Amino acid sequence: MVSFADTLVQGVLLGGLYALFAAGLSLIFGVMRLVNLAHGDLIVLAAFLILSLITALGLNPFVAALIALPIMFALGFVLQLQVLNRTLGPDILPPLLVTFGLSIVIQNGLLEAFSADSRRISVGLLETASLPVGPISIGVMPLLTFLSAVAVIVGLNHLFYRTELGRAFRATSDDKVTASLMGIRPERIFAVATGIAMIVATIAALYLGARANFDPTIGPARLIYAFEAVIIGGLGSLWGTLAGGVIIGVAQTFGAAINPEWQILLGHVAFIAVLLAMPRGLFPRPTD
Amino acid sequence: MALLEIHGLTARYGEFQALFGVDMTLEPGETIAIVGANGAGKSTLMRSIAGVLSNADEQIVFEGRRIGALPAADVMALGIAMVPEGRRLFPSLSVEENLLIGRYGRQAPGPWSLKTVYELFPVLKERRTAPAITLSGGQQQMTAIGRALMSNPRILLCDEVSLGLAPVVIRDMYAIFPRLRETGASVVIVEQDIGQALKVADRVYCMMEGRVTLSGSPASLTREAIHAAYFGAS
């Protein structure tokens, strides 16, 4: 019984990490209907950026992540403004193929710059620290990850529904042309959205790199988990994305408990099962 | 110098030419009406002024400044706000949020604010948190007009505000135009329904197939002349 509860809690907390992967993806899709196939690789890029700041400036990982935030925002902003904006339109091929190409470019750029060696972001004692809660002990880092995911989702919801910028996001997502009649410049709004998504990606990168080894090629797998979480949750719902992440995390953790080789497989199986049962996800947006 | 001057405006949709050299002026404080049948080019004209369509720079002049090629967001910031054809409220936004977004690109001093817009259209205040698209047609139209007013524009463009509304609702809607005039606003109204337009306008332009076929003050134009200009000489 203890083992079951332990596995469950671990799975839920892992779901927090997946929700962080997914939140950026969900934000961009919500604002401009764009799915960035390079999203996972951008998270990995952010992880290498944090690592570089740590080694170059001898910083604490959390401080390094803080410094990485505006850098990644700028990267996302420019990427959207100069490259991805050109792919938006009725044809589905350009955004998919350009972001796919981007994924390959980022992976191989990182390979050239950092080699294929596995890396880790060391958080010192926090790595193994844990809190005893009743019969189980909860890792501090996983808990921090989950709480960060919740904080990010609360923050994004606040942004979307209680600020002028969020109004502009929603209006532009509804109707680009009429939004421009309000003085909104869609191209810039999209760039801001991608910049914010990169901020979320950086937070995800910190926890990704602290939790496990990473190398330039792990991006696509993160993309798949993120995507699965978004789809399970239902397009347009950030809390749904958290729920989706938790479902994937729990499925994976139970899979690993049964047989280590089954971890990833069970995550995919859970995804397929949910999708077959509820094609629009758990909390679909009514107007989609 | 007129507030807005349009010189030989041409516009195309791909290979199809919609406007063939339109000339028009708008003086400060004036309300002008543009009438014509479907396809006459009225909406194209409005969208050209608003910047949704791009035209040659010098064809549209606002307070002496050439704005023909400016994009919509820039035109709006200068003070030309449009109530688009079909209302085009944002479904993801509530009534109040739709009003607030009208101020996004331009926050200028003037008579219009959330408070005064609610005074103009009290029913909107009651439904302020409702999703804008759950309102009736007439209420949505009010929201769209209020949204455009929120930026305290120098020129208000109203594209077919009576479309799809019942006559009694249209009458109430048109009652606001004299009140706008009192605040010194300059207004361009596009209408298929000539009756209401003639009642509120200082001057009328009639269009057919992309050209201005008649213009003048309502008093100076005979019904026959308007009929001919609207439908073409029989």
Add this chain to the structure above:
Amino acid sequence: MVSTPEAWRVTTRTKASAVFMPLAVAAILAALAAPVFASRAAIQDLFFMLTMLVLAQCWNLLAGYAGLVSVGQQVFVGFGGYAMFALVVLAGLDPLLAILIAGVATTALAVLTAQFVFRLQGAYFAIGTWVVSEVVRLLVAQWTALGGGTGTSLPARAAREMFGVAMASRAFGFRSAQAVDTVCYWLAVVLAAGTIGFIYGLLRARQGLALAAVRDNQEAARAVAVDSHRIKTFVYLAVAFITGLTGALIYVEKARISPNAAFSVLDWTAYVIFIVVIGGIGTIEGPIVGVVVFMILQTMLADYGSWYLLILGVIAIVVMLFARRGLWGLFTERTGIQFFPVRRILVGTPFSTVKEAGAFADQAHQV
């Protein structure tokens, strides 16, 4: 000369295509004769080119014509390969027969996966196909009879005794390994020619017109009673079949299989996508051009590891942003030449600017 409506005809032939057809037949015959004068290494390179060409044509049909962008086609390559291996290693079948059956088995898999992926649209369809591929890869890696995660090799005897190998060995005086390469090469020529012929025929048939309509505007297509789901499913299954055959053939030649190689996104999807994008999406000529460019780039940049892929990715991005129709698209826009014309041209009317087979396609009203 009076032109009556009865005299109006819809055709796809143009002057350029009329010239090209006999040339294509000659090219196929020359290709089949290649083992006579080409080295073994050259035959192996040609084999690789041809199989990539088939994969590219298939992906192009899916994405460029049916509007189904898949980043999971590697599942059919890998499954075809493993099905062939299973039939040869476990059931002792002749590899040639195994290839055919593997194609059918792959189609069966596609029937299953379609239930899932067709619930998704656009980008989500794309990632869904990827998930499917990952699932199959993980499941296959559990199959210990075929080597599990590390894979297995094809018994040399099985390849040697494949139908046609003995004949090739005698005819050319090759050792059996080279004879196997030769037979695989011939099969690749037949597969490539057959695939292109099938696609061309499909696009010229009524179904092809339906495809173009569905890709351009699904709602409008439905309004004229085009059953888009049926045609997309047909294309998806047909592509799965051909891809399965190709995968099986590839792994007969390689003689060694492992899950990571057989289901590699890079080898069977990334390269394929780059080939189609750079060559030109939505045309039959595009992938042919793309494969040639790809081989040239690979030869030039083979020593540069990650730079090679990086450059390939950048070129694909640039092409997609600024020359969406690829190299062949640029060429066709300039010259109007089409070798596999699939656009419908209305001839025989007083207004036709195209005289049948007497002018270039781009002057016609496009369909």
